[in-house]
Amino acid sequence: MATSASPAPGAEPNVNDLNPYVHGLYAPQREEFTAVDLPVIGKLPNDLWGAYVRNGPNPAHDPTGMHHWFDGDGMVHAIYFENGKAEYRNRYVRSDDNVADRAGGCGAGGVMLPSTRSRGEKVYKDTANTDLVFHNGELMALWYISGTPVRINARTLDTVGNESFGGKLPRHVSAHSKVDPVSGEFVFFDYSLYEPWMSFGTVSRDNELTHFSRVELPGPRLPHDMGLTENYIILHDLPVVFTEQGLRQNMWRIHTEDRPARFGVVPRTGEGSEIRWFETDPCYIYHVANSWEDGDEVVMHACKMIPNGHPANPAYGPYAPMVNVLALNAVPTEWRMNMRTGAVKQRQLDDRLSEFPAINLDHAGRKSRWSYNVSIAPEELQRFDGLYKLDLEQGSGAFHRFAEGSAGSEPAFAPRVGGSGEDDGYVITFVTAADGSSEVQVLAAQAFSDGPIARIPLPARVPAGFHGTWAPGDQIRH
Template sequence: MSTPKPYLTGHYTPVADEVTATGLTVEGTLPPELTGRLVRNSHNPKPGVTPTHWFKGSGMVYGIRLREGRAEWYRNRWVRTPALDGAPYLTEHGPDLTASAAGTHVIEHGGRLLALCEANLPFELTRELDTVGAYDFSGKLRTAMTAHPKEDPVTGELHFFASSPFPPFLTYYVADAKGEIVHSAEVPGATASLKHDFAITRRHVVFVEGTVTFDPTDHSGIPYSWSDQQPARIGVMPRGGDGAGRVRWFSIEPGNMLHVANAYEDGLGRIILEGPTVDREGFRLSWNWWIGAPGRGSEPVSRSYTRRWVIDLVAGTVDEQIIDDLPVEFPTLNEEYLGAENRYQYAVSFPDEEGFGGYGVVKYDRITGARRIRPIGDARMPSEALFVPAAGATGEDEGYLLTVVSDLKQDASQLLVLDATGLDRIATVHLPHRVSAGLHGSWIPDADRDGART
């Protein structure tokens, strides 16, 4: 008898049904400024389907509607792409960019809700999470789109990229606040290295090429593997149209980074970049979990420790170090500080490669070096913790963290609302069923920057 794939068991057991529930039970008091929708994505294959890789599971989006102290509704919907019904990505005419898992992230920009998967076009959803269809920015997007675009909190621009195993390996895009692509350019010198995330600062775009690269001999369905021949590098390029062709590449130590915590220019003009990274063994353990191979680790991320790079553009040097020995992933921050110097960061902690430690929500103070952990409890796993500012907030950490908890003992899930200052629980919203542990999501307030309803 074959061993069940780890991404189809435990916290990752797929949800079999689409559900709509109203008038959710709330313990505690929901702050009235939490008026909007929490939307979250996950890889959730249909019953009877066993994908060859965790990331190939069909996307299911979960939504929780909060309004002025009430939890009005919950709903979950598959993103109805051609791949949901078995359409292949590779065809006799080349890749089908609409045959998407659409299960990595979901964002709102320019009034559109978009489910993302980095090998494909975005898929637009309605406010009720029904699928509208593939979205190509009025024909201006002819490549795939990263699952980790960055919205500049000052300009409202959306910065994103397309990564490909074939030339052009890397294409950079900027869409304005209304959602129109206003700039695109190929990034010179890029390689087929896996690029899942990137960073922006106020003046630069920062790309990370790790030691994992395209491997046509890999048959997991996600053809990448660790290669000692692939140099690890950071690419720094001026933002916008003036930066095309002026990328500088800096060598770094071997490793792989999936998610950026933040990047910014310090007072000396250096770029500070931070995010969890894995070494060769960490990547091997994680990858084996993702594909369900023998000898896999017990968690989807192993040996994932926060690293800091200090890039001196004048001296042409990079100083790097691991700054914490706690296994973490899914870093977040108050996104009003995205691209600028931030004091606080948040993450999800995981057991180590030996199974010691537990799941928790972590808060880092980058000035004092303090680390605070809120354990979530036995057999309970939190999702990425999203920061929402409190009404009238003047401090960076004055706000709330929203995380969806998978509870195996109760076979249930809850939305946990924490005070971002001290990680104390403020409220719990009980969901109608257990939600599969997933990846990324967004808090979408009812009013955008122009005050329009979304």
């Protein structure tokens, strides 16, 4: 299996020869596979029914100019389970920009190139490569800079088309928008790179936009995630923003301002003017595990970034700053915001580095105990070397380490069919070995430290990627 995007022998070198995020574990897998009735090492339980799906960057063509890992075309990898058997598929997300690029160019570059505002509200190439949510029987692929949602068939991975919620979507949707498991509503947020606002909205179980409002801000912001409870949305105003030079020159130049982080709590059906801001220590947050209400308090559990301790490595040339920023270092942290007194309490749950938290989505927005986080290898490049089952109450948890040199993906929790209890189910992830071979690992959540109960070798290499989710078998639209 090819594991490099290096130029052919004799070809002129280009700047991406120094870019580690197009080689090895991060090199694209351009072939689309369908494999049914896969071999299983161990035994798949019959009460595991549904699809584990994961999105990620996968450049359709070898990049020639400066290329950020986040720029790659979206590709979804999926393993579907039913009756003790498994099927694998991978498909490109046919976003508008992916289709245009394949036809000769979409007119937009990546985040390391000068941006263009000639495409209306789309500044960079919208790859729909970041997140996946399951709503109304289908998947939606979402983009981290806020873009056009793309509907995908959760069973076949065929692209259904752009989602506009009956033509009523005011603008875009950001990655890490949420689905309420009780109401079936899709709750989203949006933001502008260059204008001082964020917005939020709600889409019904039946795909109708039912609410939308805007929050005015002191300046443009770069949030990455949000919190959702039964009655509230939690928006993030964090001190990592564009530099003045970046704003003037339309370049992705960011820095940390000397100011607190703010969490804005607003009623899900309220107006932006009703938001209540809670100030806390300066920090950046990529990913939220879960949020809920506890008496007067709104509680949020997330991964708080801390300094990574890696100096920029000149061996990567112009990619040294990108490599340094991508070296994730985060610790699980709890914030409690008192809606009566305005006070904020912060508690670090564990000192082990972990990120990309996944929960039992049946408990999203409600009090939960367990989060399944990836462990971050202490290296310059982003590699997930294992999984934690983290106890959000006690701040401890079980650990499953992958084989030496292997890399995993954000896991998903699959509730056991007919099961009961928050952790009565399975934790599923893709794992790619140092030799490029890939497999699916299935762990019993209540016997997490015992390791996989089943391993499924795959016919295709699964490159490192971004976010995944679980689509229950009885809810997938066929």
